[in-house]
Amino acid sequence: MKYSEFFISTLKEAPGEEENESLKLMLRSGLLRKVAAGVYCYLPVGYKVLNKIENILRQEIKSLKANEILCPNLVPLELSLKEDDKEENFCFKDRSGRGFALGTSYERMIFDILKGEIKSYKTLPVMFYCIENEFRDERRPKAGLLRSREFRTLNLFSFNKSKEEVLLSIDKIHKALEKFFKKLDISVVKARNDFSIKGDVSYCDFIIDFENGEYNYITCKECGYISGKDYTPTKIDYMKEDKELNVIEKISTPNIRTIEELVSFLQTSPSKFAKTLIYKVEGKSVAVMVRGDREVNENKVKEYLKASCIELADDKTILEVTGAQVGFAGPVGLKTDLLLVDNEIPNMRNIIVGANDTGYHLVNVNYGRDFDGEVGDFRNITDKDTCPVCGSQIEIKRGIKIASIYKSNDEIKIKYRDEKGEETNVLAVLLSVGISRMIWAVSENKYDDKGIIWPFEIAPFEVVIVPVSVKDELQVKVAHEIYNKLKEKGMDVLLDDRDERAGVKFNDADLLGIPVRITIGKKINDGFVELKFRNENASKDVKIEDFYGEIEAFLLK
Ligand SMILES: [Zn+2]
Structure with missing residues (x-):
């Protein structure tokens, strides 16, 4: 490609007031333009990078013998909503009043379609994938492609007959992803997302370390265990409090609704309290009780109840099951369908809890004597906890x-007839990869004050050729010869044929992050060109006949 024939719009300063450095560089190098908060247009350079990432990923996924499909972005509401994130979906009605959502998760729709298609064990195992735009009505879109409202994603659906097939599929997916990440030159942490603590990592989230990131994960230096915070079991290693059980007492706590207010009112510590949160889980009311200074882990509750969604109850439900306004729920006399009690609670003595009466709390409440419930691990792990x-x-x-x-x-379960003719559930494994997020990840991974340093495989161009003066006949001739030779070798080359100062061309080449720069200047009269790699500071003069060998050596590094 010649610079004069390809639209590249670089800027000296990033427009707007972006805080993120790599986003500024993406805007300056003409990859993206902001359309609205969290909505971006890919200009030719950015679209090239996006396509390169997408193609590498597609090749890896294809090698799994997966079938590519294309889903509509317009998804009927009932096949779109994951109930637990409906507030972040873009939903609307068509002219006849039917509800639709812009695609967020295609899982339910794919399952609905395939439940009529996969009938026999002979079809299995089988994999499908789609590369689509997804939409999310982010509350606080920020940092460009990191939290955008429209983003490109690959979703893979693997359907299997047996646990062995599931493990084999997961293993293949891991290997394909490892190759993909290697080509993008990014290092990724695998954090378990299935509450498992032993054995090989299978179900997991792939994480890039980022100090302002929103994903929390646990690491143990000692044994190498890594797990998403939401999926980390807590270890029970504390002793029962050895205290007399005191007589239960109801105390007036007017206008006090939060733990903080209660702590200062009673002049004690949050660890002496237990809080009771009321949830709605598939039509049932479920109370979850944890120590006052703990957080309920909704994933653990979901896993325990084998529920697909869980949400905090509304004020009306809370009034129904507690007989009190929000802020006074407690385990004694509670009318929920179920009470889940975190592991720590039975070991506590003389706890302070809500009295299920507006304006009152109970003190000296004890598990076993004053209330019962199903005991389990329902809280978030903290940095004071130990490795499970x-x-x-x-x-x-x-x-x-x-x-x-x-x-x-x-x-939604997909059923098929097994070899004996019996109806059996298909076992599904899902993969999702954020493609546009990957652009963010790579650019955040390597940049300097001149621009983003793209890895060779996904750079907007692999090589840029810069004739210092387009008025010098020999320079222009050699530039074209090198350009044609590299194109013949199948390389993605940019010939900077603009009538600009060399400094301007060099700055743009650095800003675009092109890995290899070949400069043709006065030394060409002695048969030399200058070779410069974007990730190295020094340049070197090489004989014209040697330049390709040097590039090959660079690629092998
Ligand atoms: Zn450990």
């Missing part, structure tokens, strides 16, 4: 999720 595998100190880190291998949590 080896008991060593853990660290909580932050990152960005760029891909995920996960179990389907949809209630």
Whole structure:
């Protein structure tokens, strides 16, 4: 491609008031333009990069013998909503009043279609994938492609007959992704997302470390265990409080609704309290009780109840089951369908809880004597907890999720007839990879004050050829010869044929992040060109006949 024939719009300054450095560089190098908060247009350079990433991923997924399909972005509401994130979907009605959503998760729609298609064991195992735009009505879209409202994603659906087939599929998916990440030159952390603590990592989130990231994960230096914070079991290693059980008492706590207010009113510590949260889970009311200074882990509750969705109850339900306004729920006399009690609670003595009476709390409440419930692990792990595998100190880190291998949590089951003619459930494994997020991940991974340093495989161009003066006949002739030779070799080359100062061309080449630059200047009269790699500071003069060998050597590094 010649510069004069390809639209490249570089800027000296990033427009707007973006805070993120790599986003500024993406805007400056003409990859993207902002249309609205969280909505971007890919200009030719950016679209090239996006396509390169997409093609590498497609090749890897194709090698799994997966079948590519194309889903509509317009999804009937009932096949679109994951109930637990409906607030972030773009939903609307058509002229006849039928509800639709812009595609967010294609899982339910694919399952609905395939339940009529996969009938026999002979079809299985089988994989499908689609590369689509997804939409999310982010509350706070930011950092460009990191949290945008329209983004490109690959979704893979693997359907299997047996647990062995499931493990084999997961193993293949891991290997394909590893190759993909290697080509993009990014290092990724695998955080378990299935509550497992032993054995090989199978279901997991792929994380890039990022200090302002929203994904929290646990690492243990001692045994190497890594897990998403939402999926980390807590280890029970504390002793029962050895105290007399006191007589239960109802105390007036007027106008006090939060733990903080209660702590200062009673002048005690949050660890002496237990809070009771009321949820709606598939039509049932479920109370979850954790220590006052803990957080309920909704994923653990979901997993325990084998539920596909869970949401906090509304004020009306809370009034029905507690007989009190929000802020006074407690385990004694509670009318929920179920009470889940976190592991720590039975070991506590003389707890302070809500009295299910507006303006009152109970003190000296004890598990077993005053209330019962199903005991389990229902709280979030904290950095004071220890590793659930080896008991060593853990660290909580932050990152960005760029891909995920996960179990389907949809209630739609695909059934097939097995070899004996019996109806059996298909076992599904799902993968999702954020393609546009990958552009963010790579650019955040390597940039300097001159621009983003793209890895060779996904750079907007692999090589840029810069004749210092387009008025010098020899320079122009050699530039074209090199250009043609590299094109013949199948390389993606940019010939900067603009009548600009060399400094301007060099700056643009650096800003675009093109990995290899070949400059043809006065030394061409002695048979030399200058070779410069974007990720190295020094340039070197090489004989014209040697330049290709040098590039090949660079690529092998
Ligand atoms: Zn450990």
